[in-house]
Amino acid sequence: MSEYSFTGKPVRKVVEKVIESSLLLCALSCILTIFLIILFIITQGMPIILKEGPVDFVLGTTWDPYNDIYNILPMIIGTFVVTLLSLAIAVPLGLGCAMLIAEVAPYQVRGIIRPAIETLAAIPSIIYGLFGLIVLVPFIRDYIVPFARDYIAWMPLVGDLVGAKGNGFGVLAAGVILAVMILPTIISISEDSLRAVPRELREGSLAIGATKWQMITGIVTPAALSGIIAGVVLGMGRAIGETMAVLMVAGNSPIIPTSLLSMTRPMTSAIVLEWNYATGDHQTALFAIGIVLLFVIMILNLIIYLGKRKKLNVARM
Amino acid sequence: MEHRYLINNVGIGLLWVSGCITVLSLLVIIVYILAQGLPVVTWGFLTQNPASHDRAGGIFATIVATVAVTLIAILVSTPISVAAAIYMAEYAGDSWLTNLVRFGADSLAGIPSIVFGLFGYIMFVHYAGWNYSLLAGGVTLALMALPIILRVSEEAIKVVPDSYKHGSLAMGASKWQTIWKVVLPTALPGIITGVILGMGRAVGETAAVLLTAGSWAKVPGSVFDPVRTMTVHIYTLATENLSMKNAYGTAAVLVIMVLAITLTSNYLTRRYIKKLGGSR
Amino acid sequence: MAAIDTTIIKDTPASPAAAGDYEYVIESKDLCLYYGKTMALKHISMGIRANSITAIIGPSGCGKSTYLRCLNRMNDLVPGVRVTGSSTFKGRNIYDRDVDVVALRKQIGMVFQKPNPFPMSIYDNVAYGPRIHGTRNRQELDRIVEKSLRQAALWDELRDRLQDSALSISGGQQQRLCIARCLAVEPEVLLMDEPASALDPIATSKIEDLMRVLKEKYTIVIVTHNMQQAARVSDRTAFFLMGELIEYDNTRKLFETPSDRRTEDYITGRFG
Ligand SMILES: Nc1ncnc2c1ncn2[C@@H]1O[C@H](COP(=O)(O)OP(=O)(O)OP(=O)(O)O)[C@@H](O)[C@H]1O
Ligand SMILES: [Mg+2]
Numbered sequence: 001m002s003e004y005s006f007t008g009k010p011v012r013k014v015v016e017k018v019i020e021s022s023l024l025l026c027a028l029s030c031i032l033t034i035f036l037i038i039l040f041i042i043t044q045g046m047p048i049i050l051k052e053g054p055v056d057f058v059l060g061t062t063w064d065p066y067n068d069i070y071n072i073l074p075m076i077i078g079t080f081v082v083t084l085l086s087l088a089i090a091v092p093l094g095l096g097c098a099m100l101i102a103e104v105a106p107y108q109v110r111g112i113i114r115p116a117i118e119t120l121a122a123i124p125s126i127i128y129g130l131f132g133l134i135v136l137v138p139f140i141r142d143y144i145v146p147f148a149r150d151y152i153a154w155m156p157l158v159g160d161l162v163g164a165k166g167n168g169f170g171v172l173a174a175g176v177i178l179a180v181m182i183l184p185t186i187i188s189i190s191e192d193s194l195r196a197v198p199r200e201l202r203e204g205s206l207a208i209g210a211t212k213w214q215m216i217t218g219i220v221t222p223a224a225l226s227g228i229i230a231g232v233v234l235g236m237g238r239a240i241g242e243t244m245a246v247l248m249v250a251g252n253s254p255i256i257p258t259s260l261l262s263m264t265r266p267m268t269s270a271i272v273l274e275w276n277y278a279t280g281d282h283q284t285a286l287f288a289i290g291i292v293l294l295f296v297i298m299i300l301n302l303i304i305y306l307g308k309r310k311k312l313n314v315a316r317m
Numbered sequence: 318m319e320h321r322y323l324i325n326n327v328g329i330g331l332l333w334v335s336g337c338i339t340v341l342s343l344l345v346i347i348v349y350i351l352a353q354g355l356p357v358v359t360w361g362f363l364t365q366n367p368a369s370h371d372r373a374g375g376i377f378a379t380i381v382a383t384v385a386v387t388l389i390a391i392l393v394s395t396p397i398s399v400a401a402a403i404y405m406a407e408y409a410g411d412s413w414l415t416n417l418v419r420f421g422a423d424s425l426a427g428i429p430s431i432v433f434g435l436f437g438y439i440m441f442v443h444y445a446g447w448n449y450s451l452l453a454g455g456v457t458l459a460l461m462a463l464p465i466i467l468r469v470s471e472e473a474i475k476v477v478p479d480s481y482k483h484g485s486l487a488m489g490a491s492k493w494q495t496i497w498k499v500v501l502p503t504a505l506p507g508i509i510t511g512v513i514l515g516m517g518r519a520v521g522e523t524a525a526v527l528l529t530a531g532s533w534a535k536v537p538g539s540v541f542d543p544v545r546t547m548t549v550h551i552y553t554l555a556t557e558n559l560s561m562k563n564a565y566g567t568a569a570v571l572v573i574m575v576l577a578i579t580l581t582s583n584y585l586t587r588r589y590i591k592k593l594g595g596s597r
Numbered sequence: 598m599a600a601i602d603t604t605i606i607k608d609t610p611a612s613p614a615a616a617g618d619y620e621y622v623i624e625s626k627d628l629c630l631y632y633g634k635t636m637a638l639k640h641i642s643m644g645i646r647a648n649s650i651t652a653i654i655g656p657s658g659c660g661k662s663t664y665l666r667c668l669n670r671m672n673d674l675v676p677g678v679r680v681t682g683s684s685t686f687k688g689r690n691i692y693d694r695d696v697d698v699v700a701l702r703k704q705i706g707m708v709f710q711k712p713n714p715f716p717m718s719i720y721d722n723v724a725y726g727p728r729i730h731g732t733r734n735r736q737e738l739d740r741i742v743e744k745s746l747r748q749a750a751l752w753d754e755l756r757d758r759l760q761d762s763a764l765s766i767s768g769g770q771q772q773r774l775c776i777a778r779c780l781a782v783e784p785e786v787l788l789m790d791e792p793a794s795a796l797d798p799i800a801t802s803k804i805e806d807l808m809r810v811l812k813e814k815y816t817i818v819i820v821t822h823n824m825q826q827a828a829r830v831s832d833r834t835a836f837f838l839m840g841e842l843i844e845y846d847n848t849r850k851l852f853e854t855p856s857d858r859r860t861e862d863y864i865t866g867r868f869g
Contacts, residue, residue: 012491019493020408026400030421030467033460037428037436044439096335104332115583116340122579123346123572124521126548130555130568131346180342200713203671204775208726208782209703211321213328218729223716241429243524248556268431272524290435294428301424321731
């Protein structure tokens with residue numbers, strides 16, 4: 001390149017330029033892929049959304065392929081509830097784990113937990129699904145459901161929220177499995193941002209006589225908050241998009257879930273479940289679910305991206 | 318004891334509890350699957366094809382399918398993503414373009430696999446006319462592996478010390494020569510780590526291959542034949558309640574493959590860090 | 598401030614060295630410190646008198662910060678640190694097993710080289726200490742914040758900006774804020790590690806004025822690279838070299854008639 005060579009041979013310059021351009025082209029392939037995905041999914045699914053009307057499509061409660069009615073509110077709620085439950089479990093657990101390895105545990109313990117988390121992240125979702133199907137679902141059916149029926153059902157509000165009937169499949173099973181699956185995301189990103197908090201802040205806090213716990217909760221965690229939130233949002237994206245594990249334990253009746261023990265059919269599960277026999281409008285409707293998924297995920301991506309940019313700007317100031 | 322010491326101890330105790338729960342859930346899952354599945358895994362199980370409508374037999378065809386699909390994914394994905402990584406790390410600087418590509422890669426990494434499946438179906442199965450096939454599945458998986466290989470390779474290239482590059486440039490090497498002869502060899506272990514991680518994603522993927530490669534449990538004769546990967550096989554066996562025993566067996570083999578992949582990439586990363594740490 | 602107890606020992610054992618029975622607030626005896634295998638402090642023995650300013654000087658890397666951080670056990674945070682010998686606070690060895698490090702640090706506060714305000718409001722920075730030590734009452738907090746900021750000569754400058762971010766004030770103000778933050782928990786000793794080295798001359802002189810006032814109530818130990826500063830503010834000065842305490846004397850004596858050749862070389866600028 002001209003900045004490095006004194007009098008480069010023209011041929012070499014051309015070669016360098018060609019190489020650079022082809023590299024650029026490859027870099028652009030990422031953007032192209034995203035673009036194509038959005039384009040194709042939208043053009044495939046849009047007809048149904050237009051036919052049903054966007055409001056009915058999203059807010060209607062009937063999903064009835066035989067009569068060509070495609071409204072997906074039950075699935076949206078299913079996805080929402082299952083995701084919420086998984087976050088409710090995974091955020092405290094993951095944050096605690098991240099605090100442990102970033103602030104408390106000796107180096108060796110980190111050497112155990114880190115690989116464990118990486119492995120957890122690498123296990124295919126079908127394995128989680130299988131485990132959920134053969135261990136978690138029977139466990140819920142045989143222990144949690146009777147327990148809820150005998151001891152929780154009488155309570156006002158809580159009783160309704162938990163429910164008293166069920167065959168083990170449903171919101172609870174899906175939420176628990178998902179929680180384990182998104183733990184690695186939350187832990188590793190939270191840990192990184194906890195570690196990025198300057199040492200001076202920790203010392204300043206300890207030097208006044210703060211206990212370790214006061215330091216972690218009062219100073220380090222607030223300072224790392226934006227990164228932690230990014231981790232949670234990313235985990236949320238994973239939970240919303242997860243398909244196989246949820247599908248295998250959610251029970252899959254297309255109703256609006258009313259309690260922890262009731263069955264549900266999140267958006268992703270619906271696509272796979274009905275894929276085999278869906279044709280025509282039905283298939284288009286599955287693509288339309290894809291649009292909604294894509295929309296939600298892209299918004300989450302944007303949030304993370306903007307959060308990162310804002311942090312960079314602050315750092316520059 | 319003062320109040321806040323109690324809180325401190327309880328708080329720290331809770332942190333340890335959450336650490337234990339995390340590690341324990343991993344152990345329980347892996348140990349359970351292996352304990353159930355390993356007894357099923359015999360030589361015959363690995364080398365025979367599914368029989369009696371998947372109720373018996375082995376999983377040879379599905380292993381072939383998984384390996385083939387992964388291979389295609391990596392072969393397609395690696396050149397593109399490594400080239401993109403080189404561009405991002407060495408040419409683009411911190412421009413709006415890098416930001417855009419990075420946003421693209423991050424978004425791609427976040428897109429649910431089922432959406433990739435839908436896209437792969439419409440693009441490759443339908444428009445390209447490849448039908449449900451090894452090729453359609455492999456290329457779809459390539460797109461999914463792209464952001465992983467890209468980001469890991471980019472990091473690996475970025476941490477190559479400037480002194481290496483300056484040394485080469487100072488001898489009159491061109492930028493590309495420097496990248497090809499100095500930067501890439503140094504970054505190779507890191508790039509390989511990225512490729513292995515991409516492999517991990519491809520091996521474990523279910524939903525996307527189900528929608529693009531189909532579910533045909535025979536050894537494929539060409540890349541245009543439909544296949545059934547191990548993951549899809551587990552799904553079919555378990556949800557249609559055909560043979561739990563074989564589902565466990567397949568799962569055990571899959572877990573072992575994934576563990577091997579994770580361990581290898583961990584090992585390589587550690588060696589890479591050591592190597593650069595030692596020579597800087 | 599009744600919530601804050603003033604003992605550093607959780608269960609006071611019957612011991613001959615009862616509180617009050619000491620000549621020095623802080624006294625190190627034969628203190629050695631190792632970072633892994635390297636010995637960073639070699640047999641330091643020195644005593645620090647109450648209500649005085651003690652300066653520690655010496656070339657870079659001689660162990661000044663390390664020694665200072667021994668005095669409130671901040672070195673515990675560095676992995677692989679080992680300490681032998683003893684260092685007492687009010688007659689108690691702070692390296693004894695039963696010492697409560699958290700309570701110790703409350704009584705021996707520390708100000709760092711780089712101002713390290715927490716990313717919260719000015720008010721919350723100062724109130725942080727009292728809050729973690731159990732003060733909840735708003736009026737009480739207001740009182741402490743005002744008093745501490747006054748002591749740190751910041752009140753008049755910042756009284757109208759208490760809810761502003763602590764990161765929005767100048768470096769000199771930030772450093773005095775950090776001092777105020779320490780004062781808010783009413784320590785007995787203030788350790789300062791080059792508190793003015795990141796500041797301009799005017800901000801520096803403000804900090805020095807502040808130290809002279811604070812000395813009435815507190816015991817101050819300051820590490821400084823600036824010999825004029827040591828000569829200006831301190832009562833006694835210790836000269837460190839390569840982990841050893843070379844000379845420790847009245848500041849005037851040490852600067853005018855040092856008894857060790859190496860001290861003389863250093864203060865006359867012949868090396869270091
Ligand atoms: N965390 C650490 N691990 C290992 N060695 C350390 C560590 N901190 C300091 N040292 C070493 O201990 C010696 C004393 O360091 P110290 O920071 O106390 O010096 P100092 O007198 O404060 O220097 P300066 O004036 O530059 O601040 C130095 O040789 C330093 O390299
Ligand atoms: Mg120092």
